Amino acid sequence: AQSVTQLDSQVPVFEEAPVELRCNYSSSVSVYLFWYVQYPNQGLQLLLKYLSGSTLVKGINGFEAEFNKSQTSFHLRKPSVHISDTAEYFCAVTLTYGQNFVFGPGTRLSVLP
Amino acid sequence: EPEVTQTPSHQVTQMGQEVILRCVPISNHLYFYWYRQILGQKVEFLVSFYNNEISEKSEIFDDQFSVERPDGSNFTLKIRSTKLEDSAMYFCASSAPYGGARELFFGEGSRLTVL
Numbered sequence: 001a002q003s004v005t006q007l008d009s010q011v012p013v014f015e016e017a018p019v020e021l022r023c024n025y026s027s028s029v030s031v032y033l034f035w036y037v038q039y040p041n042q043g044l045q046l047l048l049k050y051l052s053g054s055t056l057v058k059g060i061n062g063f064e065a066e067f068n069k070s071q072t073s074f075h076l077r078k079p080s081v082h083i084s085d086t087a088e089y090f091c092a093v094t095l096t097y098g099q100n101f102v103f104g105p106g107t108r109l110s111v112l113p
Numbered sequence: 114e115p116e117v118t119q120t121p122s123h124q125v126t127q128m129g130q131e132v133i134l135r136c137v138p139i140s141n142h143l144y145f146y147w148y149r150q151i152l153g154q155k156v157e158f159l160v161s162f163y164n165n166e167i168s169e170k171s172e173i174f175d176d177q178f179s180v181e182r183p184d185g186s187n188f189t190l191k192i193r194s195t196k197l198e199d200s201a202m203y204f205c206a207s208s209a210p211y212g213g214a215r216e217l218f219f220g221e222g223s224r225l226t227v228l
Binding site: 032034036042043044045046049051090092094099100101102103104105106 | 117146148154155156157158161169171204215216217218219220221222
């Protein structure tokens with residue numbers, strides 16, 4: 001069975017600084033990878049996804065992520081964060097269409113003024 | 114833009130009572146899911162539903178839980194006899210049957226508080 005690890009439970013960063021949120025997965029077969037964001041008291045919104053092709057994927061709000069198969073990682077990055085990026089970020093994997101998603105424990109990003 | 118809608122947004126119930134959480138998935142989606150998130154914890158898979166039957170369920174989804182799609186638009190989660198530990202945010206999600214989309218579209222969630 002697949003699993004997802006997000007080593008950083010909390011990441012504080014100052015506004016306009018770069019940030020990287022780490023995600024590692026475990027699976028014996030190829031997976032599809034996703035990052036979701038959850039703002040306070042809201043549902044989960046898709047930031048970006050990797051299905052195939054280019055390993056660098058760009059998402060909404062200036063975020064991007066890079067799939068590294070050898071390191072089984074899918075780290076999320078943003079070159080310059082804003083106060084409005086303060087939220088919980090979840091990495092998720094699924095094996096095939098229609099199968100359930102396995103979510104990581106989440107990383108709380110706090111952007112400080 | 115089409116969206117997944119959930120009702121109620123918040124429900125408070127007494128332990129042992131039955132609860133039904135409702136969801137209207139995006140209209141042309143075919144796969145439906147329920148997830149839950151206990152306060153401050155990870156998002157946990159409960160059940161997936163396709164072609165009018167459960168396609169996958171987790172060990173959390175025991176006999177106290179059931180799902181159905183009674184009328185082709187609503188997708189419900191029923192908890193027969195609620196326990197204190199059922200207090201959580203419950204998210205409904207759906208996904209599209211075509212193209213390369215793959216992602217889940219989530220509703221805003223239903224917060225269940227069991228007293």
